[in-house]
Amino acid sequence: MPNNATTAAARLSVAPMMDWTDRHCRYLHRLMSRHALLYTEMVTAPAIIHGDRDRLLGFDAAEQPVALQVGGSDPDQLAEAARIAQGYGYVEINLNCGCPSDRVQSGSFGAVLMEAPKLVADCVAAMRAAVDVPVTVKCRIGVDDQDPATVLPDFLARVSAAGVDRFSVHARKAWLQGLSPKENRDVPPLDYDLALQMKGLFPHLHLSINGGIETLDQAEGFLAKGMDGVMIGRAAYHTPSAVLLDADARIFGDPLRRSAEEVVHLMLPYIADHIASGGRLGQITRHMLGLFQGRPGARGWRRHLSENAHADGAGPDVVLAALEHVTRLAA
CATH class of the missing domain: 3.20.20.70 (Aldolase class I)
Incomplete structure (x- = not known):
């Protein structure tokens, strides 16, 4: 082997x-x-x-x-x-x-x-x-x-x-x-x-x-x-x-597990660094669209990111606003 x-x-x-x-x-x-x-x-x-x-x-x-x-x-x-x-x-x-x-x-x-x-x-x-x-x-x-x-x-x-x-x-x-x-x-x-x-x-x-x-x-x-x-x-x-x-x-065999919501929050510093170095939010969030697939609020999450991530000045706040579509329904 x-x-x-x-x-x-x-x-x-x-x-x-x-x-x-x-x-x-x-x-x-x-x-x-x-x-x-x-x-x-x-x-x-x-x-x-x-x-x-x-x-x-x-x-x-x-x-x-x-x-x-x-x-x-x-x-x-x-x-x-x-x-x-x-x-x-x-x-x-x-x-x-x-x-x-x-x-x-x-x-x-x-x-x-x-x-x-x-x-x-x-x-x-x-x-x-x-x-x-x-x-x-x-x-x-x-x-x-x-x-x-x-x-x-x-x-x-x-x-x-x-x-x-x-x-x-x-x-x-x-x-x-x-x-x-x-x-x-x-x-x-x-x-x-x-x-x-x-x-x-x-x-x-x-x-x-x-x-x-x-x-x-x-x-x-x-x-x-x-x-x-x-x-x-x-x-x-x-x-x-x-x-x-x-x-x-x-x-x-590793029991450590994060939730999708935790992953979103852990992405925020990475997103901020990317934007500070001249990158665009949409370059990252296009990979995040499926994070909540099958869960209540998933459509709102995708739609908010798709509609707002490519705007000038879009940053972590857009991601947090998108996340509210999921967390609001999970509360």
Whole structure:
């Protein structure tokens, strides 16, 4: 079994999601779970090498443990990007072999790499040689007309032979031809059984299952069936309280629990600092809209933030006014 600082945290992780899991989202999620492993949005290796590194890679130490997901298919570029990222303090570097977007396809990385396991092995070998932190892979079960039952075990065998011992498996194919990125999140059928079979074939690997998982009940079910970890994506974003507030107790055995109201109050100093440094309230509150999903006052909370967070001068007072829609009904 892999032995590194992120193995325990990977028992439950929040998936890397473009335009969603930025530093503000991760700060919020960390207030809700002390233990879950958090991932960045995907950042391409060329962007890390040539772009604004502090903007792309900077994060608050309070977010830890946090892992960086990188995109690319050039071993030398990926090694350099991993080396740079390690200097920012990430506990893990994850290679994206699962994203089906047009941008990813045109760059010959993401899900298309399921067709090139030897190249992936070369990439992760170069990355591992450049850094001391774990290098991991997030993949699909296959793409287009590939047979997942053949492709996935071959992919895991080849890439793990290059030294990767932790994979997150999105239990759907990616259809690079004929489906949009959005459709690829829902339309291809889930094959959880195949992902579970991989744990039997590769007992020495740390395997997390991803795709369509919405509740902690489901997560506990997969862990009970032998998976090492569960990665939750959209549900952790849209209904974070339902997924993350009880995660520490149920998944990690830590009884400390905050309420959603406490999380809002703990966000206020962070929000004030962000605005003082020139940021906008809406850049943070867009990640907070689902905090009270399913509770009385949730609609008022969302509406007040949506209507007022983007106004000039909007600050913590807007958040407190939005919170009154919930607390008034809870009294």
